[in-house]
Amino acid sequence: MPRVLLVDDDKKLVPLLARGFRYEGFEVQAATTGEEGLALARAQAPDVVVLDIGMPDLDGFEVCRRLRKHLDVPIIMLTARDEVEDKVKALGLGADDYVPKPFAFEELVARVQARLRRHGPSDRLAFGDIVCDLATREVGRAERSIQLTTREFDLLTYFLQHPRQVLSREALLRNVWRYGYEGDTKVVDVYVGYLRHKLGDPQVIRTIRGIGYILKA
Numbered sequence: 001m002p003r004v005l006l007v008d009d010d011k012k013l014v015p016l017l018a019r020g021f022r023y024e025g026f027e028v029q030a031a032t033t034g035e036e037g038l039a040l041a042r043a044q045a046p047d048v049v050v051l052d053i054g055m056p057d058l059d060g061f062e063v064c065r066r067l068r069k070h071l072d073v074p075i076i077m078l079t080a081r082d083e084v085e086d087k088v089k090a091l092g093l094g095a096d097d098y099v100p101k102p103f104a105f106e107e108l109v110a111r112v113q114a115r116l117r118r119h120g121p122s123d124r125l126a127f128g129d130i131v132c133d134l135a136t137r138e139v140g141r142a143e144r145s146i147q148l149t150t151r152e153f154d155l156l157t158y159f160l161q162h163p164r165q166v167l168s169r170e171a172l173l174r175n176v177w178r179y180g181y182e183g184d185t186k187v188v189d190v191y192v193g194y195l196r197h198k199l200g201d202p203q204v205i206r207t208i209r210g211i212g213y214i215l216k217a
Contacts, residue, residue, distance in 0.1 A: 007037030008052035034058025053079040068094035074115035125160040
């Protein structure tokens with residue numbers, strides 16, 4: 001499912017949009033402040049962001065500017081003001097589209113789907129300050145480049161694709177090492193140890209005793 005991040009301080013509108021997008025087959029994350037939206041975007045790496053301009057902490061312009069430093073995904077701005085200056089500013093900061101309020105949900109979701117078709121799937125995964133580029137196989141954390149082996153990269157990628165989910169050793173072995181591996185699950189513990197060492201502190205791969213691991217801030 002494509003992942004949409006909704007960032008809007010209108011607490012009546014957000015649940016309606018979330019329900020509509022879920023009905024259209026989207027996985028939905030929602031934030032009601034700019035700071036919360038930035039945190040979710042960095043942790044979840046959405047496929048598209050629907051972003052309101054008028055918010056009390058960080059306005060949508062600033063959120064868009066900061067998002068563009070970390071994510072290459074479509075950003076669609078929402079605003080109650082239909083001013084040319086706002087449109088120009090939003091597009092200049094990296095927004096891909098601009099929808100004035102009030103709007104028909106059908107139009108918004110059509111614009112989102114159109115942008116996703118043009119943009120294609122994201123090649124970047126992120127969680128907190130960890131960024132992983134699937135195309136170049138480059139990994140960084142807090143502006144620091146991290147060199148991983150092929151297996152370490154595949155293991156980190158699987159964790160990033162399933163954040164905040166408890167993953168058993170058997171599931172990691174099955175999905176990262178695949179069915180051709182004939183060893184036991186202790187190899188998972190060894191490679192998680194390698195990853196923890198290279199990623200450094202604070203630790204984000206937590207042990208769930210008796211089960212496996214979870215990627216959690």
